[in-house]
Amino acid sequence: MNSLKIFDETYSNKKNFIFLIFFELLNNAEFENLLPNEYSILLKKFNQNLQYKNFEKLDLNIILKEDNKSYFIKIFESIYSNRFSSLLGNINTALKSKIFLDKDLKQIGKILYEELDNKANETDFYNAIIHCLKFESFHVLSIVNQEDLIDDWISISETGQLRINYNMTNWSPIGSKIELKIEKFNDDFFKFICLAKAMDYDSREILLVEVHETNIKIQDGFFYHYHFESNIFLYKKPIYDFKNDTFKTEIDDYHFLFQRKNLPLSVH
Template sequence: MNLLRIFDQTFTERKFVFFILFELLNNAEFEETMPLEYAKLVSDFNDKLRYGSFSELNLNTVLTQENKASFIKIFESINSNRFNLVSNDLNEVLRSKLFLNHDRKKIGRIVYEQLENKINVTTIFNAILNGLKFETFYEVSNVSPADLLGEWISVKETGQLRINYNMTDWMPLGSKIELHIEPLKDDFYKFIGYATVHNYVTKEILQISVHETNVQIKNGFFYHYHFEANELIYKKPIYEFENDTFKTAIYQYDFVFKRKNNNKE
């Protein structure tokens, strides 16, 4: 899987990092109008070539609120010409100036591997443009806090929030997360994730906190604040809300939550 990071959003899909970086760096308008950003991404591209690894495209290394509009313009231009992209022709790719100082045999192997399973072009450009324009890759659900209060549970086992149980008396029972959203004060709410564990000394089964933030819920997003310092950490979308289920992310991990009192497990 490959990751695309834009601001505090993460998009995960099949191979596309090489493809996007290559097309961006072969765009004359990008090189001319954003030379500093171009130089930084060329350096990133060369590092990835050196190690033969294209697993993440982190646009945050060059993206700011001030140049966001310029990036949107560049990606819209590339997208509008996506049927005439350089990367559609393997031989044309290999002739790119980006590879002038690289071993041609090694580059040929990397290019073939990276472009062989290229993601659907429309999908990835839509994701990038949505991420740039709306700072989310998702169609958010603009729900009221009242719709989200209560107890929820993740719908599948996931070890993504598993803590280190070494030096404790606890043994995890499964890896589902129970989420409690509770009023705090003013327009803030507690957002607490719990895991179920077995205390092998006392034989008790109990819940322990594995995540805690204070959140504001507005415009289809959770705005996560540090629960003690109350400093903004990140915002994450609320999407595909359908009364008893919704999706969101905690850190970079995606979760589907189902209202607990309707869960029959």
């Protein structure tokens, strides 16, 4: 699974695309001219990844800030509009890129051979990036009334396991399904509490263990998460694909599809 981090959200896909984004950004003249410091940071990161042949994750937050976001929108729109004339058209043209100067071209050629097929999917990737930069979400947000989300929910699809440090307990986690409680807390906040099943080593008892708790505000299609004790703002996460009895959101970097707990569980 490859993932791209932009601000508070992570875009994940089974297809490789991180190398493609590195290559197109580092060969974009507008990026180098408009944001030379950010260009240098990304080039250093690219060379590190190249050394270890690891192109699975890219945290664009290392170069992306609120005050340069408009530049990145312009840069990615330029890359998108010129994607069919990119240097990454075939191995021979790509090898002529200045980012490969003084590199082992035989090694680079092997990497390019593996990565070139990913250009077939670049339209989807760049559409997602541009959408996220403009609307601060990879998703089409659901504008939901707060009251519609107050309930007990259960996940029916998860991309990962939400967990605590079980090494400090006598518990062993069971599966990746979680239960979510969204409830009124006070005049300013709601509670967002996640519980997961675990088994006690000694008693073999099945428990529901709290694995996440934040105070939240619900606004403009986002959960705004705050520390459950200090109320310090932490991050915001999208609410999308809301269909009255189901909705999707992110917790940490995992995606969850939730269904109201009082309904028969759907199969996904």
